[in-house]
Structures are given as C-alpha cells and as structure tokens.
Amino acid sequence: MKVSVYIATSLDGFIARKDGALDWLPGIEDPESPEGEDYGYHEFMVSIDVLIMGRNTFETVLSFEGDWFYGNKRMIILSSHPVSIPGELSATVVASSCTPAELIEKLAEEGFQHVYVDGGITIQSFLKAGLIDELIITRIPILIGSGIPLFGEIDADIKLRHLQTQSFSNGLVQSRYQIA
Template structure:
C-alpha cells in the first residue's frame, strides 16, 4: 500500500496577505533591511526534507526570470499548467509539466513513492487547500503593506481548520508561523 505524500507550503507574504505585486513581482522580498547574515529563516532545512516540488506556471516563470543558477537544482519539479509550457533543455531532467487535477496528481505521486512535497504558487496552493490536500503551512509575514497584489488565500468553498504549532519572530520584523491542517 502506498502512502499519501505530505504536502507543505513554505511561503512569505506581505503583512496584508499578498505573495506578489499585481504584476507578479516579488522585489519587496529582497529589501536590504530584511537580510540577516547567516539566516535563511528555515528554508534550507525545509528544502532538505523535500523530494518533490509542485509549482504553478506563473511562479515557475517568475523563478526562471531571476536568471543565474536554477535554485532548485537536484529537486524533481512538476509545473501545473493548462497551457503548453516551455522547459529549458538544461532543466528537462528535473522539471516536467502536468495538467492533472490535485487529487489525481497526489495519487500519482504516491505511486511514485514521493514522501514530502513543497507546494508553491498562489492559485496552486489555493486549489490544493480547497481539495483538502495540504498538510502543513509555514507562512512568514514580512513587515510591509503592499495594498494590492496576488493574495495567498482565496475562496475554498469551506472552512479549513488549522492547528498552530509554532511562531518565531526575527530581529528584522519577520514573523514566521507554522500550522498543520486539522483533519476531520
């Protein structure tokens, strides 16, 4: 019997709940006031636990636009897209596209032996939450109000009860909270 992968979100939001500006820009995350020497806010430890990344097309294209070295080298990645997606040949051995709905995709990943999934991208996260497939959320609130942008959360069609497991405050004003999704 195959076990369902654990699906986790690890994401930053503005204090008013946006993950990006309306145009998808995340330039506000890289402000020099936010840097703490030697501090990655738990990101590397989280990434070390992940054996698969599921990302929405818009988020994937944003990351590709950063240029430089691919930040997810060595991790398998599925990009959710309803349209044809161009994957650079240098990433073809790690990145693939899919149009599967969340429940079918998770079942396929279970059959492939995937244990820990990092889920990224606003609409992707919203869809997996609505389908009841997210197990854990780590949300780092950044001390900035954007006023508008792409929200982390949207309509789910039902309440999603969470259990708070931890909150950490950092000297730069970041507040990181971790929640597990309560199962009924």
C-alpha cells in the first residue's frame, strides 16, 4: 500500500492561518492560473482509493460552497473527538479513532492500494509513525507569517529523496518527494 500527502503551503511553510482560514490560497478562478490547470490534483485523486483526513480539515472542507469536493471517494475522518458527518455523506465518510498504524493495517487488510492523508496534525502523526511514502507539496508564493505548520516536531530526522519539481507561470512550485 502507498500512503501519500498532496498539500499546498505558503512559502513560509504554513497550510492555513492560525484560525484554519485558507483565504490566502489561490482559487481555480485565479486570473494568474494557467487556463484549466489543477496542478496534477485530478490525476492524483484518480490514483487514490481512500482519504484519511483530520477532523479540523474535514470541518473546514464542509464549509466550502458548492458540491462535495471528493465525490464518492471513501473518506475516514481521524479524530479522538466526536465527528458530525452530514447524512448525505454517510455512505462514503466514516469517523475513526484508531492510531495511524492500526488504520493503515485495517485498510491494507481491506485491499486498499493508495491512501491520501490530509490535515496538518494527521499528516504529522502519520510521518511520526513512519507511514508516509510520498509527499507532494505545492508552495504558494506568499508569506503569511504565522499559522498552522505542515511539519511539527519529530523524534528523528526523516530523509527524503527528491523525485521531481515543476514550476508554474503563476509562481507555484510543486515538488514530489519519496520518504527515503
């Protein structure tokens, strides 16, 4: 099983403001975005079987206007607190309080092949447990000064192998790393 992260950060390494706001992220309608460019997100989403997302990230995504962003993809919300899942999502979204290792073991037993992990605390816990195989990080050319960092404290160095970097005309830079 492959476990991947696909996420955007400010140039100073934050994934959201301290209050979770994402107002600094450019939208698809950004006039500086190349026409129809999704930075490989659609291709990535087609490759995954299941998403594991933290509760805070899930609640943020629920607040977005429009149709449910993830379609019928199976999603597991990792939280030690109760999670309110809207009825229309209950066929594909479930909550779990398992440890990252327990959850990955369970998903492997169920035959899943590619997992997408999202949410700052969730990503950090999977990294600490040694369960992330690949990081796809898109750096947005903005400094926001403070916020929720992508990476937190770790017990030991985590060596990465650079696989690819692509830059876009609007200044976004996307790098792909494999955990060494």
